[in-house]
Amino acid sequence: MTDSRTRAGIYARVSRGDEAGILRNQLDDLRELAGRYGYVVTREYVEVASGANDGRAELSRLLHDAALQRGRPWDVLLFRSLSRLTRTGTYGALDLLRQLQSFGVGWRFRETPVLDSTEDTPFLVSNVMLTLIAELDRDYREGISRATRAAYARRLAAAEARGDRVRWGRPPGAKNRNREKVSPVLTAETAPKDIGAISGRGP
Numbered sequence: 581m582t583d584s585r586t587r588a589g590i591y592a593r594v595s596r597g598d599e600a601g602i603l604r605n606q607l608d609d610l611r612e613l614a615g616r617y618g619y620v621v622t623r624e625y626v627e628v629a630s631g632a633n634d635g636r637a638e639l640s641r642l643l644h645d646a647a648l649q650r651g652r653p654w655d656v657l658l659f660r661s662l663s664r665l666t667r668t669g670t671y672g673a674l675d676l677l678r679q680l681q682s683f684g685v686g687w688r689f690r691e692t693p694v695l696d697s698t699e700d701t702p703f704l705v706s707n708v709m710l711t712l713i714a715e716l717d718r719d720y721r722e723g724i725s726r727a728t729r730a731a732y733a734r735r736l737a738a739a740e741a742r743g744d745r746v747r748w749g750r751p752p753g754a755k756n757r758n759r760e761k762v763s764p765v766l767t768a769e770t771a772p773k774d775i776g777a778i779s780g781r782g783p
Contacts, residue, residue: 585618585619585620586617586618586619586620586655586656587619587620587621587622587653587654587655587656588614588617588619588620588621588622588654588655588656588657588658589621589622589623589624589625589642589645589653589654589656589657589658590607590610590611590614590621590623590624590625590626590657590658591624591625591626591638591639591642591657591658591659591664591665592606592607592610592624592625592626592627592660592664593606593626593627593628593629593631593636593638593639593664593665594606594628595628595629595630595631596628597628599628603626603628606660606664607624607626609660609690610658610659610660610690613658613688613690614658617688619656619658622653622654623645623653623654625638625639625641625642626638627639630667631663631664631665631666631667631668632666632667632668634666634668634672634676639665642657643676643679643680646679646680646683646685647683652685655686656685656686656687656688657680657685657686657687657688658687658688658690659687659688659689659690660689660690660691661689661690661691661692662689662692662695667721669715669718670711670715670718674711677697680697681697685697
């Protein structure tokens with residue numbers, strides 16, 4: 581018997597290898613979203629990569645699948661938030677969504693449903709909201725960057741006044757000690773295996 585439910589693809593992303601718990605939460609949230617709309621999940625794209633890099637492997641695979649006129653493995657895409665899809669600002673986000681739109685692909689965002697591409701959400705409305713949210717997100721990240729540079733400048737000035745040498749970041753060995761407390765850990769070597777286990781796709 582053929583399943584007549586709408587097929588959904590899921591995209592989940594984290595930036596660092598020690599964020600396995602966050603990755604798992606994203607997947608759980610998106611599977612729940614699919615169930616809420618009666619979708620059947622047929623493909624999951626899961627990766628550890630910076631959102632500022634739109635050339636990442638799983639996103640490229642998603643776009644390749646989206647461009648298929650025949651054999652596309654899903655009908656709609658699900659994302660947790662705009663920042664999981666991209667962190668390249670307004671133009672990067674608009675470009676990605678317009679690519680999906682040109683392929684005839686719909687999408688839903690769990691945290692910002694006003695950006696959903698559905699029959700009852702005009703794309704013009706989504707464009708306006710997308711621009712606003714992407715700009716706020718970029719402002720937030722730039723604010724963090726400015727605050728970090730200002731904190732470093734203050735620390736540098738204070739150290740120079742005392743004649744001290746500036747040390748920035750974790751003490752030597754601290755990163756490894758912290759990693760020992762995190763389970764599981766996603767690294768360049770273990771990511772494919774661990775991601776498969778988390779997503780349920782297998783190695």
